[in-house]
Amino acid sequence: MHKKVVFPSFWTLLILAFFSSLAQGQNLPxxxxxxxxxxxxxxxxxxxxxxxxxxxxxxxxxxxxxxxxxxxxxxxxxxxxxxxxxxxxxxxxxxxxxxxxxxxxxxxxxxxxxxxxxxxxxxxxxxxxxxxxxxxxxxxxxxxxxxxxxxxxxxxxxxxxxxxxxxxxxxxxxxxxxxxxxxxxxxxxxxxxxxxxxxxxxxxxxxxxxxxxxxxxxxxxxxxxxxxxxxxxxxxxxxxxxxxxxxxxxxxxxxxxxxxxxxxxxxxxxxxxxxxxxxxxxxxxxxxxxxxxxxxxxxxxxxxxxxxxxxxxxxxxxxxxxxxxxxxxxxxxxxxxxxxxxxxxxxxxxxxxxxxxxxxxxxxxxxxxxxxxxxxDVKSLKTELGRPVSGILTKRIYESAITVVRNKGDYLPLRMPDTTTIASLSLNAGKQKTAFQTSAERYATVKHFNLSRDDFSNGRYKATENKLSGYETVLVEVHGMTRRRGSHYGLDTRQLDMLERLRKKGKKVVVVLYGSPYALKYVTGFDHIICAYEDNGFMRQASAEVVFGSLPGKGTIPVSACEEFPVGTGVKTPALGRLGYATPEEVGMDSKVLKKIDKLAIKAVRTKATPGCQVLVAKDGKVVFEKGYGTYTYGDRRPVTRESVYDVASVTKVAATLQAAMLLEGHGLININDKASKHLPEMVGTNKEDVTIVNMLTHQAGLYPYKPFWARTIQDSVKNVYYRSKPSDKYSIKVATGMYGLNSLPDSVWRWTLDCEMRKPQRKSNGFKYNYKYSDQSFYILRRIVEKKTNQPLDQFMDQNFYRPLSLNRTGFLAWDKFDKKAIVPSERDNYFRNGVLQGYVNDPVAALNGGVDGHAGLFSNAYGMAVMLQMCLQDGYYGGYRFYPKNTVAKFTSSPFMRSNGNRRGIGWDKPVVKGDGPTSSRASKNAFGHLGFTGTTIWADPDHNLVYVFLSNRVYPSNTNKKLIKQNIRTHIQDVVYESIYEMDQKFPAKNGHSAR
The missing domain is CATH 3.20.20.300 (Glycoside hydrolase, family 3, N-terminal domain)
Structure with missing residues (x-):
């Protein structure tokens, strides 16, 4: 479908009329x-x-x-x-x-x-x-x-x-x-x-x-x-x-x-x-x-x-x-x-x-x-010429032009990158990581290799070729191309020969050419080819986003490269709903305003409200702000980066257990109006027999807010019964470094939960026995339901059904076993229970009794992982080309079903903004926003009205959970205020300044 004809402006026609009249010797009007x-x-x-x-x-x-x-x-x-x-x-x-x-x-x-x-x-x-x-x-x-x-x-x-x-x-x-x-x-x-x-x-x-x-x-x-x-x-x-x-x-x-x-x-x-x-x-x-x-x-x-x-x-x-x-x-x-x-x-x-x-x-x-x-005005030139609109247009044009020339078997975009081993090979771009490689590792676990022409001259490439043979998919960037036909447009035949050998070994070789489309005639033997036309940061990033599906491949080559690739050749590939990356101005946000986040985050570190933190902002499916601040701990030289992994504490509820429940409910395996005892027979005969799932998830089921079950296990009379310093067949629950719990410890916690007293009913019932009161016990129970229905531990179920399909290689439970210790930010120096620094072990002591996996705590992640989860929810359960639960599931769970009838703002599992007064969000958040806060100093929020994602992760509880400065300074909310402040309607007309527009 062609775009409509662009007609010349009135003044353009008028000047042509001038010229025509002049040529005919006529007077002008x-x-x-x-x-x-x-x-x-x-x-x-x-x-x-x-x-x-x-x-x-x-x-x-x-x-x-x-x-x-x-x-x-x-x-x-x-x-x-x-x-x-x-x-x-x-x-x-x-x-x-x-x-x-x-x-x-x-x-x-x-x-x-x-x-x-x-x-x-x-x-x-x-x-x-x-x-x-x-x-x-x-x-x-x-x-x-x-x-x-x-x-x-x-x-x-x-x-x-x-x-x-x-x-x-x-x-x-x-x-x-x-x-x-x-x-x-x-x-x-x-x-x-x-x-x-x-x-x-x-x-x-x-x-x-x-x-x-x-x-x-x-x-x-x-x-x-x-x-x-x-x-x-x-x-x-x-x-x-x-x-x-x-x-x-x-x-x-x-x-x-x-x-x-x-x-x-x-x-x-x-x-x-x-x-x-x-x-x-x-x-x-x-x-x-x-x-x-x-x-x-x-x-x-x-x-x-x-x-x-x-x-x-x-x-x-x-x-x-x-x-x-x-x-x-x-x-x-x-x-x-x-x-x-x-x-x-x-x-x-x-x-x-x-x-x-x-x-x-x-x-x-x-x-x-x-x-x-x-x-x-010479003084204003630098600022005016550097307006963001130039970069925005340039980036959009490059994104629109990228051409998937061949795509055998519809292999691109990579829909399930967790199911293949991936290597990236950069040819002729130096030894530093390229923008393509940086972008690729956001979407999957990718091992990077870089080779120069000299490496082929002296034979050093052979070791790399042997290593590449161990990967199923090889993403190849070809840099250093030229415009000269006589030199094969800069393509090195030795390099192409190596790629051909990999292809013949059965490897999926994806070739990205940063140069002339005429060069395609020399790579016709490959099954997966992308033409990126120019070699710059815009094209490198966009090419990776096309490979992984955060951008569609829409272009067609504008010339005939050879008989196999005539003019107009191009395979349309879809966008899979994955987060991309953009400048704030591309999505209608002001980068200068967003810089205020720096001041607030640095203040939090400087005042020791937290040793460090991560902040991520995404809008319209594009990450526009992603930074780390401070260090892992006070006095620690390790800076917080986007790769750093935090204990997200109570955010586990919505980023793990609730996701599983939404999947089960969406497929009819549970109903939120069910009594929990329908799925957990051991609840029958207890004071929780009639508790419904929906009342649990909206925290109006009457469950007791919190009971320190862990304290029972460290009393002098029983401590030696529950724990050992070394593992054995009987003591295999890893609670912390050098601390192993009795195998029956999780069963004890579950029995204590079932035996726990209920809250007192509210005086004015309005048809409801209990009012809103936040309780972790809702998610102790929900985790048991999920594991019963899936016949699988929660951490394994989430890995297999969410985190791996979403390619979240820095999100999961049991961080001490799953991630490199160097990437894990310590949460607390525990001097009351586990007596040591908690690094990779869940901060929440009740979750620790369950071996680090529980419905209310235990999840670790970086900000990007949490942003992906939120974006998937904003997209109604769709992400990466895969639908995780049926449509309208998210809308159901993020509604506030009891706001009018019981004055309860909570969504079904999700937190919601307060209508009046102080609450967990910026006052500018829409009523449809949903999210959660975590004890360790974390918060995640999505706002459908603005297609906005906000993530803040920190370890404010280090060294002690008595540190309330982050809460008192309201850092998380103030940063969210800045995010909303930065949103504006970008000028789409691109008016000229300091000069006439066409008369």
């Missing part, structure tokens, strides 16, 4: 415009009028001598414009101010910025190449329009009025040395549509676009910078193909066209004459047959395609006679002007022709706002 053009035109002498036809090259990275030479040309010849090349934004802006101040007539400033200002200026973000954008599906082409608007905004900030973009050439020759990645591809419809979108964005942003290189520079193996290319097609082919996108862009309202230095015998039979000097092509084809009335620029006149066989002065005269309006990059301004003057005197060029061109240029200057004094 707007008095102010007419007066300004007449006034400026009448103030110019003949030299200055001819000077208006010249746009001279200048640089901001050259010496003062160069700047003075440009000033001299401005003053002496009354130049019409300047085209800037290499330099820096601040220096160019300063020079522009300087040159404009020197010029009697405002200068038309141009830049050759096909992929934005970064193409010419240091320190400015590059936008994607057109070949990359050629891979985007039509539905995403609005991003090209927005990119054009953003480039226009940046140009206007810099005092630039013309951007010589886009390249409208159809690149149909893989050997083309000069167009290639600068083209949208070889499909004429694709090239035309995307060119129109780019043009509309530039011109709606107040910058003149230029379709180039007329009549089409794509089907040639010669670079016009060094020679004269020849396009040998006949007229029928040229009209149907090469000229097609130019005709479409002319119809759409492009304001200027650049004519290329290419020889096209079918359009002009004179041998060796470039199109830029051809009256038959410029006047005949472009202006008369195709009806173009806008500005016509030559390509740079210093290029050898035109300069090799023509002298300075001669070139400019021929270019004027051919029909060009603006002579770009003349080599010798003085000779050019003198030659044109002589041609006018000799009648070779009429004065009327010169005058019409000058007026045409002046109308363009008026449209560009040059009737007003325009001075660039």
């Amino acid at each position: 707007n008095q102010a415009q007419e007066q300004w053009v007449d006034s400026v035109f009448n103030s110019l002498d003949q030299n200055q009028r001819i000077g208006q036809l010249l746009m001279v090259a200048t640089y901001s990275n050259k010496t003062e001598t160069h700047a003075r030479q440009i000033e001299s040309l401005i003053n002496k010849y009354g130049l019409g414009g300047l085209i800037f090349f290499q330099g820096t934004p601040a220096k160019q802006a300063s020079l522009t101010n300087r040159y404009q101040a020197q010029s009697k007539t405002p200068l038309l400033i141009g830049i050759d910025g096909e992929w934005g200002l970064g193409m010419r200026l240091d320190g400015v973000l590059d936008f994607p190449y057109q070949m990359t954008m050629g891979a985007m599906e039509a539905e995403d082409e609005q991003l090209i329009y927005k990119m054009g608007r953003e480039i226009a905004r940046q140009c206007r900030l810099m005092g630039i009025h013309v951007d010589f973009a886009p390249v409208v050439d159809i690149n149909s020759d893989p050997a083309n040395p000069v167009i290639g990645r600068r083209s949208f591809g070889e499909d004429k419809e694709n090239v035309a549509r995307k060119s129109i979108s780019y043009i509309a964005g530039l011109q709606d942003g107040g910058v003149i676009a230029s379709a180039k290189h007329f009549p089409g520079h794509g089907d040639t193996g010669t670079d016009s910078h060094v020679g004269l290319p020849v396009i040998k097609h006949d007229t029928t082919r040229l009209i149907s193909t090469e000229l097609y996108p130019f005709r479409k862009t002319l119809e759409s309202g492009v304001m200027s066209v650049m004519v290329g230095h290419i020889n096209v015998p079918a359009l002009d039979p004179e041998p060796g004459r470039p199109a830029s000097l051809s009256p038959k092509i410029v006047n005949g084809w472009l202006k008369e047959r195709m009806g173009f009335k806008g500005l016509v620029f030559t390509d740079a006149l210093n290029m050898q395609g035109v300069a090799k066989n023509h002298k300075s002065g001669e070139i400019e005269v021929k270019a004027i006679k051919a029909g060009n309006d603006v002579l770009l990059f003349p080599q010798n301004v003085g000779k050019a002007i003198e030659a044109i003057k002589k041609a006018v005197r000799d009648g070779e060029i009429s004065q009327e022709t010169v005058d019409k061109k000058v007026r045409k240029i002046l109308y363009a200057k008026y449209w560009a706002g040059l009737d007003q004094n325009e001075r660039i």
Whole structure:
């Protein structure tokens, strides 16, 4: 489905009407415009009028001598414009101010910025190449329009009025040395549509676009910078193909066209004459047959395609006679002007022709706002050019362009990465971990390997190849690619041979090429191929997200790589609902506001509210903030990172036991209105016989809030009965380091739970025997129900059914056995029960009696693991391509069924915001938010109304659980306040600043 046609703006049509009227000798209707053009035109002498036809090259990275030479040309010849090349934004802006101040007539400033200002200026973000954008599906082409608007905004900030973009050439020759990645591809419809979108964005942003290189520079193996290319097609082919996108862009309202230095015998039979000097092509084809009335620029006149066989002065005269309006990059301004003057005197060029061109240029200057004094604010440039919108657009374009070229057996995306062993291999990118590898390890356990070309020269690769043979899936990134066809685009045959050997051994080899789609012809033997077009951090991260399904693969290659991969090849792969990564601004959040989190977290560490913490924020399925603060313990040098694992305490209830219950209820194995005794016969005859699951989970079942059962086990009279310092057949419950409990200890805890007294009933019942009172015992019981129904211990059930399918390699019970001790943050120095530092052992002492696995405590995780669990809930039980429980299950459990009838805010297992007064969340949280707090200083919250996830993990109980500073300072809630404060409606219109939008 194609996007709707982008129509030119009113002012774009108006300027074309100006040009058309001028060409026909008619008067223009707007008095102010007419007066300004007449006034400026009448103030110019003949030299200055001819000077208006010249746009001279200048640089901001050259010496003062160069700047003075440009000033001299401005003053002496009354130049019409300047085209800037290499330099820096601040220096160019300063020079522009300087040159404009020197010029009697405002200068038309141009830049050759096909992929934005970064193409010419240091320190400015590059936008994607057109070949990359050629891979985007039509539905995403609005991003090209927005990119054009953003480039226009940046140009206007810099005092630039013309951007010589886009390249409208159809690149149909893989050997083309000069167009290639600068083209949208070889499909004429694709090239035309995307060119129109780019043009509309530039011109709606107040910058003149230029379709180039007329009549089409794509089907040639010669670079016009060094020679004269020849396009040998006949007229029928040229009209149907090469000229097609130019005709479409002319119809759409492009304001200027650049004519290329290419020889096209079918359009002009004179041998060796470039199109830029051809009256038959410029006047005949472009202006008369195709009806173009806008500005016509030559390509740079210093290029050898035109300069090799023509002298300075001669070139400019021929270019004027051919029909060009603006002579770009003349080599010798003085000779050019003198030659044109002589041609006018000799009648070779009429004065009327010169005058019409000058007026045409002046109308363009008026449209560009040059009737007003325009001075660039140099001081604000760095900030304004660095606005987040540029990065957002760039990232979105790259994500939309990534192309899954082949995907045998629909292996990609990796739906269950826990069921395969995965290695990543980075070729030619150095020894540091790449953005692809960093991203990949967020989704699965991945072993990384990096090899260089030198490693293949000296044989060091062999050891790595042997190691890779031990993995089932090998994700290969190919870096260091080139644009040169003769070098196989930088592909190393030795490296490809190694990959082929791995493939033949039965390995799933996924090849990601960061370079030209033409290189695909050399990897046709592989079953899983991704073309990523460009090698940068955006593409590396996005490629990994496509592999693992947090992004869809949507692109199609815009050129024919070979017979097996013709133009349009691309396999659509789905997004699997996995968390991705983005900047805050991408999802409508303010990164500057989010930085306030740093201050709050650092304050918590500095005031010893906690030794350290993790904070994660995700919105719209994208992690936008993920940081660690402080250290594991006071005086410990180990910094908290995203990999650090915390005891999440009571968050276990909702991230483990409740998830299991939701699955069971969703599949009809339990009903929340059941009595717990229906599933646990041992409850029959106890004071808990009539307790229902829903009342337990909303904490209004009358269960006693807390009983320190552990204290019974350490009384002097029985301590030696319950514990030993070494394990044995009778004592195998691992309570802590050097502390093993009696095998029957969990049964004792369960008996004590059943025998525990109930709370007193409430006075005013309102039909309810008990009011709300939080109790861990609800989840002691629920765990027993889960294990009874699944016939499996809770920790094993959660691993098999949730944590492993979710690829949460840092989430689980029994951390002391599951994770590297170096990753586990100590929770407490227990001096009352276990007498030691608790690192990897559950903090909760009752859970410890059950060996570290219980329904209310025992889970360990990093912030990312908790964020995934919450995101899965926000997605109604769907994540990673897998549905964990039926639809609407989450909505049921996160409702507050007794809010009105019993004044109980709680969800079914989940905590909910307080309607009035202080509560567990920010006051800005919506009523539909759900989450939980943990004793050790943890909190997790999801807000469906904002599609928001917030996770805070800490060990505030270290060294002692008497430390209440984190609670008193309300750090967790204040950070959540900042999260909500950062949410805003991002400006989707990308308005230009410091300059005119199109009039």
